[in-house]
Amino acid sequence: xxxxxxxxxxxxxxxxxxxxxxxxxxxxxxxxxxxxxxxxxxxxxxxxxxxxxxxxxxxxxxxxxxxxxxxxxxxxxxxxxxxxxxxxxxxxxxxxxxxxxxxxxxxxxxxxxxxxxxxxxxxxxxxxxxxxxxxxxxxxxxxxxxxxxxxxxxxxxxxxxxxxxxxxxxxxxxxxxxxxxxxxxxxxxxxxxxxxxxxxxxxxxxxxxxxxxxxxxxxxxxxx
Numbered sequence: 457x458x459x460x461x462x463x464x465x466x467x468x469x470x471x472x473x474x475x476x477x478x479x480x481x482x483x484x485x486x487x488x489x490x491x492x493x494x495x496x497x498x499x500x501x502x503x504x505x506x507x508x509x510x511x512x513x514x515x516x517x518x519x520x521x522x523x524x525x526x527x528x529x530x531x532x533x534x535x536x537x538x539x540x541x542x543x544x545x546x547x548x549x550x551x552x553x554x555x556x557x558x559x560x561x562x563x564x565x566x567x568x569x570x571x572x573x574x575x576x577x578x579x580x581x582x583x584x585x586x587x588x589x590x591x592x593x594x595x596x597x598x599x600x601x602x603x604x605x606x607x608x609x610x611x612x613x614x615x616x617x618x619x620x621x622x623x624x625x626x627x628x629x630x631x632x633x634x635x636x637x638x639x640x641x642x643x644x645x646x647x648x649x650x651x652x653x654x655x656x657x658x659x660x661x662x663x664x665x666x667x668x669x670x671x672x673x674x675x676x677x678x679x680x
Contacts, residue, residue, distance in 0.1 A: 460678050462563035462617045463670070464608060464640070466626035467570065469648020470667075471550050472580060475500060477543040481536040485528055491517055500649040506603055506630045541583050547647060549668040554589040556671050563591050563615040565622075567607040569630070571597035591615055602630040605638035612640070623674065625667075632658035641677060643670065 468474045479496040486493055494516055502512045509532065513525050520528065557564055570577065577595050581587040592614035599606035612622050624635035627648030632655060635642035644660035645667065646652040655663060662673055 459621060460562070460623055460641075460674055461621040462565060462612070462615045462623075463557055463674070464565040464567050464611050464615075464622055464624045466602075466624075466628070466631045466648075467566050467568035467580070469547075469627035470625055470631075470645055471547055471566070471586070472584065473545045473547055474540075474580070475503075475649065477539050478536060480543065481532055481539055484535050485531045486517075488531070489524075489528065504628050504630070504649040504654065506601070508601070537579070540580055544580055544583070546584050546586070547667055549666060551586055551589070553667045553670050554586055558589055560671075562674075563617060564589060565592040565594070565611040565615050566590055567594050567602075567611045567624070567634075569596045569601045569607075571595060573597045602628075603633035603637065605634045608634055608638040608640060612638075623677065625670065627655075629654060629658050632660045635660070643673060 465471050475496065479494070479499050482499065483493040502515070507515070509529055510525055513520055513528055554564055572579070572595055577593045578587050581590055581593070592611055594607045594611040594614065596602070596607060599610050608624055609619070612619050615622070619639045623641045623643055624631065624638070625643045625645060626632060626635065627645045628650050632642050632644055642660040643662045643664060644655040645664055646655055647666070652663065664670060664673060
């Protein structure tokens with residue numbers, strides 16, 4: 457019998473709704489630089505393909521100089537932080553699920569592709585009032601971005617659990633690939649940058665339509 461003692465979540469698109477805010481921040485800075493806006497669906501496609509912000513800028517604005525890219529990135533980060541408190545929201549049922557997991561004695565972690573470190577990596581969790589429901593946060597700024605499994609592996613270590621004892625929940629192709637490379641069971645959610653069909657192509661262990669179905673699925677896994 458497989459005993460699941462911890463759940464690791466991706467952040468953006470899985471626990472929180474942030475794509476609209478990311479798109480808004482990006483296009484605000486583009487407007488300041490007299491650059492054309494990027495459609496939110498196109499942006500989601502880039503993020504689903506493991507494209508970093510620097511790579512995205514090189515693709516959509518090939519005339520930008522290296523200094524221009526650095527300036528855009530700095531301004532974009534500041535704009536995103538400024539918009540976050542008023543615009544980022546929790547995914548449906550996120551708080552309830554985290555509370556259920558806590559009450560069940562399960563560890564809860566976050567492995568995110570964000571580059572923030574230190575107290576900054578907790579910012580949105582604190583703004584949304586779920587920081588006390590998370591035991592560990594590991595970012596790409598501390599390890600490597602997904603689909604590399606490094607952030608997941610480090611998160612299992614910080615939770616004090618083996619990879620076999622953990623499940624990873626994510627919304628992107630990169631999440632599924634990273635979870636499989638880390639050797640943890642992967643549950644995919646089509647609630648962020650990837651469609652259900654795109655996630656299915658990466659063959660996650662499970663697919664759920666909503667976070668509310670997670671506790672029942674964990675119970676099933678623990679019985680197999």
